[in-house]
Amino acid sequence: MTTPAAAVWGRAEQQDFRARVRGCLLGGAVGDALGAGIAALSLDEIRAAHGPDGAADLVPAYGRRGAVTAATQLTLFTVDGLIRAQVRRDTGAWHPPTDVHRAHLRWAATQRDWGPDERRKDNGWLAREEWLYTRRDPSRSCLTGLADEVLGTVDKPKNPTARDAGAVVRSAPFGLLVGWEPQLVCQLAVECAAQTHGHPTAYLSAGAFAVIVHGLARGETVDGSVQRALSLLTNRPGHQPVTDALKQALGAVRQGIPSPTRIDALGDPENAEDALAVAVYCTLVGEDVRHGLRLAVNHDGPSHTTGTLCGALLGALHGETALPPAWLAELEGRSTILELADDFAMEMTQGPALHGPAASAPGWLQRYPRG
Template sequence: MSTGATAVWGRVEQQDFRSRVRGCLLGGAIGDALGAAVAGLSLEEIRAAHGTDAVTDFVPVHGRRGAVTAVTQLNLFTVDGLIRAQVRRDTGAWHPPTDVYRAHLRWAATQHEWGPDERRPENGWLAREEWLYARRAPTRECLTGFGDATMGTLDRPKNPVARDSAALTRSAPFGLLVGWEPQLVLQLAVECAAQTHGHPTALLSAGALAVMVHGLARGETLDGSVQHALALLAERPGHEQVTEALKQALGSVRQGIPGPALIEALGDTDSAEEVLAVAVYCALVGEDVRHGLRLAVNHGGPSAATGALCGTLLGTLHGETALPPAWLAELEGRATLLELADDFAMEMTQGPALHSPSAAAPGWLTRYPRG
């Protein structure tokens, strides 16, 4: 397969890509839901509540089992923004950061409105999903960053000292732009992270994750994708903390039986580079998706964030069929996640058949308006 806007995809390649896109979004949501009920608890508190094996299955939170948080909500709108950017390209208005920002403004509306506004068809179908109109622990940085229509820039980012993981955890979909060169994927992730987080570790952690997902979506190994991210990070000012965190994660793989002690040595705060390091470590040492995710949520750190990122990496690496069916069956919003994943895969592999500067499938423009 060649890459780029004029790529020609074979049927097997399309199926593989769709499976990885589904795996990316569903895996991230499963990890998010698995860790949501214990995020911020110490390991001792988790074990006191759930037994010596800690969390091994979904725990009710937000009124149900399998409920997701703002991490998954924002990821959905990132994907929506990327599809809209491709559709708007026909008009000559080609600026993906703007389209992603507009999508995140639509997410922000779900955090303060009672439900979908049927009078605004330009919002597209995702903003009409009623289950998304719920506050699920959004960070202050995201609420303020997406609080108005003015975009931040790398020179003047919003929340310039923010270094938590909320920009990182919405950045995996950038890596699914497999027709892009990896350095451009990194740049897009960094520019979009600057809308809510300005600290270099937050920006470059988001970029590093996008590069890792990009490698996995192209069929690379996880270790190879991490190495690729490290090489690109080395070219960026202020990369040192992210680079060191990722190198510690790689080194920890050889330090013994995986467990909470090794995980918490990588970091137990919500700092973006620590969350990324924990997720990478758990994905590398997990015997399968279930084992990796249980490692990723059973520690004294931000379990929803680390679980979501670990699930994202493993889901992209192995595809949707590697995800535990019992968890998929209970996952909140599964139908929406699948629908959006399939739309993204179709846009990326068959976009010219859906729209062009001179013509477009009406149904597609109803779902993803150009306005």
């Protein structure tokens, strides 16, 4: 499990990488916010409230426009965990699934505490962001899986019957580890998904999603990235529902004009593999980010889930500047997301200059403690 040394990153490569990281994290959050206000509605109810074309703009949720759900919250803590894993690597105690699990436990604290615990000096800066201390419809499996400090594994997963997309929606950051080999990205996403979602279709969907993001963040095509995910899943037990769903998404592209009917034919987005299929389909057929996201949220099913997944894919594919500025302007937590995205990009491209044998930045280690 290696990341590229700073020497291989030219300025243009660093700028492209940062744009894709920002695009992925902001895009996922925008898709989440776009779907949050209609997530509990059927397509008929969405059309009755917003017109025959469905919701075309942000809809108020949780008392405001642009509000995000637990999907974005958890994604941010995944990023935090990956940065902490890289920082801890200097100590020789490098085990990314453990660091991501600790980060998700910090998220779990935001779901039960009134606010940040200033006594916890090892929490880092993200866990001190007060706006995160609110419950935004997390999946039950995430709450129960992170209710104690026991680390679930693929051999002994938490919630072995949980097959919703609660682990998939937090897995885009694994794909941003562009210096890793795709099979390692897949394995890390799978191991971390099993900490809350033990059904094979749930954790393999998380692995597939991470691999697709990984390809897009490297500048590859959507189709090529999906094909790589399919090849990596083939030898894994229980892969068939996931690979079938992805193949169905690819095939649906050739079946005519995109519509909610075609999206409904991809399955029930309450299930991880079907939510992933919807996101892949909408990414492939969307004329631009706005069109793709509108397709991804106007259907029967959890609109915030499919919006999050599609937004992350589109953002990784096109970069931050392709995202609709009017939606970004109202996005809850935008400054936090940007700050974390830039920290991730800096750690992955310039980590040795922040913490290493030749240099040390005390401020960085306060933001991302090794403890």
